[in-house]
Amino acid sequence: MTARTDEIARFLASHGYHAWTQTLLAGDASTRRYRRLTGDSGQTVILMDWPPDTGGDTRPFVELANYLTGLNISAPRILAQDHESGLLVIEDLGDALFTQAIAAQPRMENTLYRAATDLLVHLHQAPVPELSPLTPRVLAEMTGLAFTEYRRAVKGQSNDMARSHFEDQFEEILRESLTGDMVFVHRDYHAENLIWLPDRDGLRRVGVIDFQDARAGHCSYDLVSLLQDARRDVPTRIETDMIDRYIEATGIDEVAFRRAYAVVGVQRNMRILGIFARLSQTFGKRHYIDFVPRVWSHFERGLSHPALETVADAVLDVLPEPNADTLERLRA
Structure with missing residues (x-):
């Protein structure tokens, strides 16, 4: 023993x-x-x-x-x-992770995502506990993992000058885009951290786990986490409907929210590229590289928003696209 x-x-x-x-x-x-x-x-x-x-x-x-x-x-x-x-x-909240519940009953997918979105609406109306804030500077610096882990694993070096320049520019974009009061941010609010509890009522049907790293941040963050899932394809129809649902339920300014959603999507997916590269390179968890093309697709789509036009081309020039050779290097 x-x-x-x-x-x-x-x-x-x-x-x-x-x-x-x-x-x-x-x-x-x-x-x-x-x-x-x-x-x-x-x-x-x-x-x-x-x-x-x-x-x-x-x-x-x-x-x-x-x-x-x-x-x-x-x-x-x-x-x-x-x-x-x-x-x-x-x-014990059971084993019915959203991923598994949807696989068992595909017709329930929309119901589950509606419930998870409604839970965020409810949560964002509550007083925020004392949590470290995800300020524009903190969020900008978190994207550095895309350079120090993802790019370095593929190219052999991180390009610190490009990283620093991007972080400074991106901080200003974040500062302009993430307006309004901060809310509780789970930070990993996706289908493998949500458990379906059909025997409970209302919002309590959504079990929530893995929240110990929560911070205070913008209300779009967890919706991005839910709908731009690194591990599974969320249908475009559901992503569109849930964004509309959140906007309608909260009465938030639509243009501002959609801008914030795109900017946070870029931030979050850049960080995930770095995290998955590190998990593979440092900890030998190679299966995370299977998710990289999906994460890149979310990242690239976010960059197409006009709010990112001043940084889009430069960051795409520095970060390597996940082609077959890139993925092989990330798994090495």
């Missing part, structure tokens, strides 16, 4: 879960590990294992889970916690 295994066993025993059977669940892009615990009568909970020595900090998850459940949103309830050890027992 390893020291970590022993630590987990003590934690579970202290909260009455020592006799429950454990099943390892598929992980995500982080250092977190999850196990489903099953009791004698079939009841289940989830063990989150996020060791502090790997950078884990379970406190934000607990604080934000409590915030979301306080808004009548279906985040996992916290059942047991030991922050010093990086261990939580949380409510």
Whole structure:
């Protein structure tokens, strides 16, 4: 028995879960590990294992889970916690990720996306907890990963001059485009972090996970995350309808919102290009490169908006298109 295994066993025993059977669940892009615990009568909970020595900090998850459940949103309830050890027992919301629910019942796709969009409308009306803000400068600097990770993996160097110049120009575009009050931003609000709970009512049918990195930011951010999904193709019809739905429900200025949506789309997808390159190159998670052409398509489409015309050509000249050779280098 390893020291970590022993630590987990003590934690579970202290909260009455020592006799429950454990099943390892598929992980995500982080250092977190999850196990489903099953009791004698079939009841289940989830063990989150996020060791502090790997950078884990379970406190934000607990604080934000409590915030979301306080808004009548279906985040996992916290059942047991030991922050010093990086261990939580949380409510099991099941396995019906939107991705799987749609695959099982394709006709439900529009219903699920409508529900997820309506949840954002509800969330954006709530007071924002104390969160670090996604300021124009922060967002601009986040795009640097496209140069330092994605471009460097393909070309062998990052072109720091081009990166710095782009960030400065892009910061001004962000500053002009992202107007209005900040809202709660999940930052990874997509079909593999949303769980369909059909036995619940209204907005509570949407289970929300993986929110521990939330920030305060522009209201378009999570809608971009939902509709420009890196991992699955969201039909154009649904993307268009959900943008219209959000605008109508909130009464936000349509022209300003569509501009912000395009600009945030460019920002987010540039960052994802860098993250996926790093996951492949540094951590050996080559399957993330399969998503790069889709991410690039979102990025390129966003650049076609007039708000990006001053930077579009230059950034496309510097960042390599994901052709067969590029993808091979990213997997190397």
